[in-house]
Structures are given as structure tokens and as C-alpha cells.
Amino acid sequence: MNILITAGGTSEKIDNVRSITNHSTGRLGKLIGESFLSNGHHVTYVTTPQAVRPATEPHLTLIEIETTKELESALLDQFQKQTFDSIIHSMAVSDFTTETTLSEDTFIEKLAATLIKDQALSDLTTLTEALYRSIDEIGQTIQNEKKIPSGTDRLLLFLKKNPKIIAMLREQQPQAVLVGFKLLVGVSKEELIRVGKGILVKNDCDFVLANDLEEINDKQHKGILIDRDGHTQTAETKPEIAQLIVNSVEEKWRDR
Amino acid sequence: MNILITAGGTSEKIDNVRSITNHSTGRLGKLIGESFLSNGHHVTYVTTPQAVRPATEPHLTLIEIETTKELESALLDQFQKQTFDSIIHSMAVSDFTTETTLSEDTFIEKLAATLIKDQALSDLTTLTEALYRSIDEIGQTIQNEKKIPSGTDRLLLFLKKNPKIIAMLREQQPQAVLVGFKLLVGVSKEELIRVGKGILVKNDCDFVLANDLEEINDKQHKGILIDRDGHTQTAETKPEIAQLIVNSVEEKWRDR
Structure with a gap:
């Protein structure tokens, strides 16, 4: 498969020496990228300067951006050149x-x-x-x-x-298995699933990974993968989330 | 000598996932720290999570902070415990x-x-x-x-x-050889020296390193070291600036 992954966090310049930064280590995106690569897929990986990323290898194309505007341009440019079988949009993107x-x-x-x-x-x-x-x-x-x-x-x-990046992905790449992400802070599991489903429907995603900042630390990363039928699968760590996403995307692709 | 160095850039939280960050790689601070260490001095090195720093060694004490408030607390805590022969305040500190x-x-x-x-x-x-x-x-x-x-x-x-960190250093550590930093953007050499001298006088520094963002790139880093008598010395690269500061501080300390 030909995979597009976004990971890391955008930042928006205030002036020459200051900016507003969305924190994201990129560690989950890196694991997802590595899993797809080790399954033999091609990965175009769009990330930000401070984020970790998979090691260079022939099946990996790395693209670095900083702002949401740059992300939008880079994606539109890729959509002109490539057709993706799946898009995993895990980057933390500035709304403003x-x-x-x-x-x-x-x-x-x-x-x-x-x-x-x-x-x-x-x-x-x-x-x-x-x-x-x-x-x-x-x-x-x-x-x-x-x-x-x-x-x-x-x-x-x-x-x-800022332009809503997730809103344009389905329109640009109708064939892709599309995975959106939603991070909330300190909500119940029910609320997390409810908001995640809303994001899925609104942006015509195949899956949304919903997670709560308060359930993320060095040891654990709770995540709920929601599909179009409203089914949910849960994972407790970043490697588990990465595996869940890779398996679900591959399965969905085979069924098409 | 017992040296205090601040390096890197502070950041101020907007909410749980966003902050305003002052960009600074910490590369110049790292070089200054390494030069002092290799000359046999003790270094207390206060820095920020994203910045590079000298490798761990017995004469180095590392302290990590994020916000300007945390920097202020960490410094006041150190000033209770230690007397410094010199303070090199190279950290990019948020004014707000x-x-x-x-x-x-x-x-x-x-x-x-x-x-x-x-x-x-x-x-x-x-x-x-x-x-x-x-x-x-x-x-x-x-x-x-x-x-x-x-x-x-x-x-x-x-x-x-925010509290002005540089303004409290002389008051807290009257004996220290104090080096302040001033970064401007796109000004003339005369203006850079004029503003640098103003900072030196206002904060009772022994030296101020004045530099212009437009004269800093991967290969060069122009810097002007200004002393109390208004004399200036210039350097063209980060290693040259580091050497200039270390030599000037050591000489000033010997002359006391």
C-alpha cells in the first residue's frame, strides 16, 4: 500500500524569535510509520522539526513542515503527485x-x-x-x-x-482509508467516544483514534479506535495503538 | 571558578497542549559550557527541555526549567546555595x-x-x-x-x-562577573552596540554579547562583546564567541 502519515505538532510564528507550538513528540506517529514500513508498504511521512521520526530507508519519503499553512501546501502538492491507499493524520495541527x-x-x-x-x-x-x-x-x-x-x-x-486540514482529506483522496485523531483532556470514556464519532462522521473518516491527555504518560497511552459502524477497540500503549491502526487499515483495504 | 550558565529558550503554557516558545537551540550555551568545563571550572547549567547541552560530567550540574517563573525560582534557589564567580545569562527568556x-x-x-x-x-x-x-x-x-x-x-x-531575570542577577550575586546577551533583528552595527551598552549599564553587567538574528546561520554567528569601558570585540562563529566570553571572564576574574 501507499501510505501517507502526518505526525508531530505544527507551530505558528509570532515574530522572528517566538512561536505558538502544539506539543507532540511524534512518538506514536513514528511507531505507526515503522509498522507500515516493516510490513513492506511505502510511507510518505510529513512531520515537524522537533518531532522524532522513522529512520531513513528506501520506502520512506520524509517531508518537514512547520506551520498549518505549510502543511496544507505540502499535502496538496503530494495529492497532485500521488494517490494514497491510506492517510493517517496524527499530527497535532494548530486551529489558529x-x-x-x-x-x-x-x-x-x-x-x-x-x-x-x-x-x-x-x-x-x-x-x-x-x-x-x-x-x-x-x-x-x-x-x-x-x-x-x-x-x-x-x-x-x-x-x-487556520484551514481545517482533516476536512479536505476525503475530498482530495476519496479512495484512501482515512484515519483521524482526536485528543481531549479529562473527559469520560463515553464523551471521548461521542466526540470521536462526531469527528469521524463530519470528516468522512474510516477510523478515528480518540485519546485523552490525562491517560497518556511515559508508560501508558490509552486509545480508542472507532470505526464507521461505531465499533470500538481499545489499546493501552503506543505500540498497541500503532498495531491496532496498521491491522485495521490493512484489513479495511483488503475488504475493498 | 564557579560558573552559572543559562541557555536555551523558555516557553509559556497557553493550555495543556499549546505554548509560546522562545526559539533557541542552546548551541552557543553548550559551547560556552564546554569551554569552561575543559578549563577546569565548575558549571551549573540551567537549560530548557528542547535545547542541546554539554555531556554529563562530574564538574557539571544540570538544571532543567520551562517557564520564566521556573527559571526565577531555580536561580533564587541556587543563589541561596552557591556563590558564583561568573554568570553567563544566554537563555532566551520570555518577556511575557x-x-x-x-x-x-x-x-x-x-x-x-x-x-x-x-x-x-x-x-x-x-x-x-x-x-x-x-x-x-x-x-x-x-x-x-x-x-x-x-x-x-x-x-x-x-x-x-514576566519578571525581568537579568535585572536581579547583580543584586543577588554582586561578586560575579556578569555576562548579559541581547539579540536584535536587522539593525546596524552602531545600533547593536548602542542597545547592548544600554543593557550593560541598566543591569550592571561586566559584558554584554550583542548579536543580530540576520547575522546568524548554520555557518556564521556574528557577535560583539561589549565591556564596561565601551570597548568591543567581535567574533564570526559560535566557537569564536564562546572562546571570547571564556577568555574575557577569566581575565576579568584574575584582575579582581
């Missing part, structure tokens, strides 16, 4: 990217100026509408302040929505 | 830490409610004061939204000032 960063002083100065100009102050509805317009304009037109004054006590960072 | 994260909707709802309540809308001064009060209250009292609604197009991240 940076729009601008302002000191509190600059933000309030701009906001007050537009509110006064708009005479937006007569009632709550008018004020609310004026605030949306004003914050929209500030976000879209004001660039990062080159030099934040040293007296600044507070910064406001504007973040705007 | 995360206060709260809100969807645009929640932010505007809270802001509009307080502005209307305050009847703050009569003139620009009253409005500006009300905006400061309101944003201050939102920043300090509203917690991260547990679940950002999926329709949210924009987030606002509030950041507040």
Missing part, C-alpha cells in the same frame, strides 16, 4: 494562526478612536457591532508593533482560524 | 507570560457589558479609562475558555509581563 500582536496601549488607543468616531455608544447592540468591526479592522490592518515599549505591562495577541 | 485566552465573542460580550454599565462613552478620556479598567478586569478574572466554540474565527490571547 497568529494575526497580529499589540501592546495594550496601542490596542486601546485604536479601539477608543473608532468607537468615538462611530458614535457607537448609544445602546448595547450598536456598541457590540462597533466592537466587532473595530477589532476586525485592528486584527486585519495593524501589523505587529516593531518594538514593544519596555513599559508595556500587557500584550494582546490576535489569532485567526 | 500567558494571562488568559478568549474567543472574540466572549471578549466583546464582556467588554460591551462593562462599557455600557460604566456609561463610559461620553468622551475619549472617559472611554479610554473605561477600556483600561475593563481589559484589566477581563485579563485578571476571566479564565481560559474550557472549550472554544468551533465557529470561533478569532481568539484573543492576553499576555502579561
Whole structure:
């Protein structure tokens, strides 16, 4: 089979020396990649600079990206060149990217100026509408302040929505066995399965691996693999999750 | 000599899976540490999880921190236990830490409610004061939204000032030969020296290593070492900078 795996975590630049990073060691993605490789499959592996990845070998193509935008471009580029039998989308992708960063002083100065100009102050509805317009304009037109004054006590960072990567995978590669991932924090098993099923249906996945950050540590990594029929299989460690995914994908592919 | 080195880059948590990270590979700090160790000095080396560091050896004490707050605690703890002959503060430290994260909707709802309540809308001064009060209250009292609604197009991240680490080093360790670092982006050599001297005077450093991100790549790392008399020495690579710092610190210590 020809497999695409995404793993690691994207980061979004704030400026030249700072960024917002989604933490992911890439260790689960590495295990999944190694399992597919050792079963003789070809793997295109898209990952991020800090993440671990499978060792170089002839059946492995490595692609490195940093931001969600770069991930989107790299995937669209691959979809032009290759048809994948399966896509395992385990990368932790930023839902939001940076729009601008302002000191509190600059933000309030701009906001007050537009509110006064708009005479937006007569009632709550008018004020609310004026605030949306004003914050929209500030976000879209004001660039990062080159030099934040040293007296600044507070910064406001504007973040705007990134493209939803998982939403475009089925459309781009209708033939692929598609595995999505969902990480939640501190929820019940029922809630985890409910949200995982929602992700599966919404993005037309074949499987979703749902997991909870509070059930992940050095020794264990609990994961629930949900299929289209709502059946679930559970695993207790990263190697078990990797094996579960590889087996399920291979089986699904054979049945097609 | 008994040496303290800070290296790497701090990061500030946004939530369980995201943080704001100051990029620093720690490669220069590692070289400085290795040079001091090979000259027979004791080194306490404070660094961050992603950064490279000198290999373990008997004269090296490694301390790992993530946030600026943790750095402050770790240093104050060390200053209780040890007297340092020199402090090399090369870590890239976040000036700001995360206060709260809100969807645009929640932010505007809270802001509009307080502005209307305050009847703050009569003139620009009253409005500006009300905006400061309101944003201050939102920043300090509203917690991260547990679940950002999926329709949210924009987030606002509030950041507040961190303690200035370099400002407390001289006060805590008056006897130490103190080396500060300043990284700028795309400035002239004159500006780099001017800002570097400002940092030196303000924080009572013995030396400041000033460098420009645009003059740093895989092959070169231009750096200017400024001393109290305003003399400058330049280096072209990380090993040269490390050697310059180690020589200058040793010489300064001998002359005391």
C-alpha cells in the first residue's frame, strides 16, 4: 500500500524569535510509520522539526513542515503527485494562526478612536457591532508593533482560524482509508467516544483514534479506535495503538 | 571558578497542549559550557527541555526549567546555595507570560457589558479609562475558555509581563562577573552596540554579547562583546564567541 502519515505538532510564528507550538513528540506517529514500513508498504511521512521520526530507508519519503499553512501546501502538492491507499493524520495541527500582536496601549488607543468616531455608544447592540468591526479592522490592518515599549505591562495577541486540514482529506483522496485523531483532556470514556464519532462522521473518516491527555504518560497511552459502524477497540500503549491502526487499515483495504 | 550558565529558550503554557516558545537551540550555551568545563571550572547549567547541552560530567550540574517563573525560582534557589564567580545569562527568556485566552465573542460580550454599565462613552478620556479598567478586569478574572466554540474565527490571547531575570542577577550575586546577551533583528552595527551598552549599564553587567538574528546561520554567528569601558570585540562563529566570553571572564576574574 501507499501510505501517507502526518505526525508531530505544527507551530505558528509570532515574530522572528517566538512561536505558538502544539506539543507532540511524534512518538506514536513514528511507531505507526515503522509498522507500515516493516510490513513492506511505502510511507510518505510529513512531520515537524522537533518531532522524532522513522529512520531513513528506501520506502520512506520524509517531508518537514512547520506551520498549518505549510502543511496544507505540502499535502496538496503530494495529492497532485500521488494517490494514497491510506492517510493517517496524527499530527497535532494548530486551529489558529497568529494575526497580529499589540501592546495594550496601542490596542486601546485604536479601539477608543473608532468607537468615538462611530458614535457607537448609544445602546448595547450598536456598541457590540462597533466592537466587532473595530477589532476586525485592528486584527486585519495593524501589523505587529516593531518594538514593544519596555513599559508595556500587557500584550494582546490576535489569532485567526487556520484551514481545517482533516476536512479536505476525503475530498482530495476519496479512495484512501482515512484515519483521524482526536485528543481531549479529562473527559469520560463515553464523551471521548461521542466526540470521536462526531469527528469521524463530519470528516468522512474510516477510523478515528480518540485519546485523552490525562491517560497518556511515559508508560501508558490509552486509545480508542472507532470505526464507521461505531465499533470500538481499545489499546493501552503506543505500540498497541500503532498495531491496532496498521491491522485495521490493512484489513479495511483488503475488504475493498 | 564557579560558573552559572543559562541557555536555551523558555516557553509559556497557553493550555495543556499549546505554548509560546522562545526559539533557541542552546548551541552557543553548550559551547560556552564546554569551554569552561575543559578549563577546569565548575558549571551549573540551567537549560530548557528542547535545547542541546554539554555531556554529563562530574564538574557539571544540570538544571532543567520551562517557564520564566521556573527559571526565577531555580536561580533564587541556587543563589541561596552557591556563590558564583561568573554568570553567563544566554537563555532566551520570555518577556511575557500567558494571562488568559478568549474567543472574540466572549471578549466583546464582556467588554460591551462593562462599557455600557460604566456609561463610559461620553468622551475619549472617559472611554479610554473605561477600556483600561475593563481589559484589566477581563485579563485578571476571566479564565481560559474550557472549550472554544468551533465557529470561533478569532481568539484573543492576553499576555502579561514576566519578571525581568537579568535585572536581579547583580543584586543577588554582586561578586560575579556578569555576562548579559541581547539579540536584535536587522539593525546596524552602531545600533547593536548602542542597545547592548544600554543593557550593560541598566543591569550592571561586566559584558554584554550583542548579536543580530540576520547575522546568524548554520555557518556564521556574528557577535560583539561589549565591556564596561565601551570597548568591543567581535567574533564570526559560535566557537569564536564562546572562546571570547571564556577568555574575557577569566581575565576579568584574575584582575579582581
